[in-house]
Each structure stands twice: as structure tokens, then as C-alpha cells.
Amino acid sequence: MDDRNIILVGMMATGKSTVGAILAGELDYELVDLDAVITESEGRSIADIFAQGGEQAFREIESAVLKRMLQGERRVISTGGGAVLAPGNAEVMLEHGFVVALTATEEAVIARVSGDENRPLLAGNAAERVRSIMEQRREAYRFAHCTVDTTERSVAEVSEYILMHYRA
Ligand SMILES: Nc1ncnc2c1ncn2[C@@H]1O[C@H](COP(=O)(O)OP(=O)(O)OP(=O)(O)O)[C@@H](O)[C@H]1O
Numbered sequence: 001m002d003d004r005n006i007i008l009v010g011m012m013a014t015g016k017s018t019v020g021a022i023l024a025g026e027l028d029y030e031l032v033d034l035d036a037v038i039t040e041s042e043g044r045s046i047a048d049i050f051a052q053g054g055e056q057a058f059r060e061i062e063s064a065v066l067k068r069m070l071q072g073e074r075r076v077i078s079t080g081g082g083a084v085l086a087p088g089n090a091e092v093m094l095e096h097g098f099v100v101a102l103t104a105t106e107e108a109v110i111a112r113v114s115g116d117e118n119r120p121l122l123a124g125n126a127a128e129r130v131r132s133i134m135e136q137r138r139e140a141y142r143f144a145h146c147t148v149d150t151t152e153r154s155v156a157e158v159s160e161y162i163l164m165h166y167r168a
């Protein structure tokens, strides 16, 4: 058994936060939810950061917090859906832990985000936005050490699958 961090990446609503909490409990690792750390350290919501500084400002904060959180071990780090986008972030994640990409079909993502108002990038027609973002990010999560499709799996099954690969 090693002490490597586990880093979860993937599109919005693929279950990074939910599965991260289960993994951290199973391994007795520290849970780091990047969106939550950003909100707490900034003292404002993600929606406010986007509204006040635009997506670019959010990405700069996100990259700085990510790099800070990777300086440690025995952590499960649930990243935000776009944390893989800034240049260099994928490399730094691969260097500091076991990176797992969670995927789901467009239909599953749309169903899971319906009624949730907390995602500024989905403002307007959420289904259309999900389709367009998934198209743009088609390649963005491929760098991970391991990929798990969450569409037909419960969060418990996803966690178990990740643990099996992490321990292998
Ligand atoms: N495997 C799954 N099966 C069914 N529902 C799921 C699954 N994984 C997550 N969900 C549900 O989808 C919603 C979003 O999950 P969660 O917040 O964990 O996603 P996320 O990847 O952290 O999203 P974000 O990138 O926006 O932070 C929650 O309601 C959660 O219960």
C-alpha cells in the first residue's frame, strides 16, 4: 500500500465530489474538494468569481489552489470539471498522484445536473451547454492513468473500481 494521492478529473457531474468522499473514507485519506477549497479561500462562490472576473480569473485561482493541494500525500483530490484545461495542470497531476478520469454519457450528465443552479458554465440551456462543453473537452481527460465510465455504475461501484486499480 502506498501513500500516493488520488486525483479525480472529469466532466461536471461525473461524480468526482461524491466518489472522492467515499474514497477518502475508505482509505482514511484527507478529502480535498478543489471547488470547496476555492470557495472557502476566496470567501465567495464560484458563481461570484465567474461573474466578477470571468472564467480566466477562476482558472488562475483554480490552478494555484490545485498546485498547492498537490504538495502533500494521502489526499483524495476531487478537481473541478475544468481543472485539466490550463496548460501544465495535467502534467503536475500525473507527477503528484494516481489520476482517475470519470466519464459519463451526455444524457447521464444532463440528467444529473438538471435543477442544479450552481454551475455558471451551464447558464441558459443547460443541455445544449453540456453537449458543447463535452465536445470541446473530448480529449481533455484522456491523460489520466485510469478511466472509469460512471454511466451504469453506482458511486459505490465506481469507488470500488478505483480502489482496485489504485492498489494494483
Ligand atoms: N455513478 C453515479 N450514478 C448516479 N448518480 C451519480 C453518480 N455519480 C454522481 N451522481 C450524482 O450526480 C450529481 C453530481 O455529482 P458530483 O457533484 O459528485 O459531481 P462532480 O463530478 O463533483 O461535479 P462538478 O464537476 O460540477 O464538481 C450528484 O447528484 C450525484 O449524486
Ligand SMILES: O=C(O)C1=C[C@@H](O)[C@@H](O)[C@H](O)C1
Pocket (backbone or CB within 6 Å): 011, 012, 035, 046, 079, 080, 081, 082, 083, 118, 119, 120, 121
Ligand atoms: O467544468 C467546469 O469548467 C467547472 C466545473 C465545476 O466543478 C466548477 O469548477 C466550475 O463551475 C467550472
Ligand SMILES: [Mg+2]
Pocket (backbone or CB within 6 Å): 016, 017, 018, 035, 078, 079, 080
Ligand atoms: Mg465536484
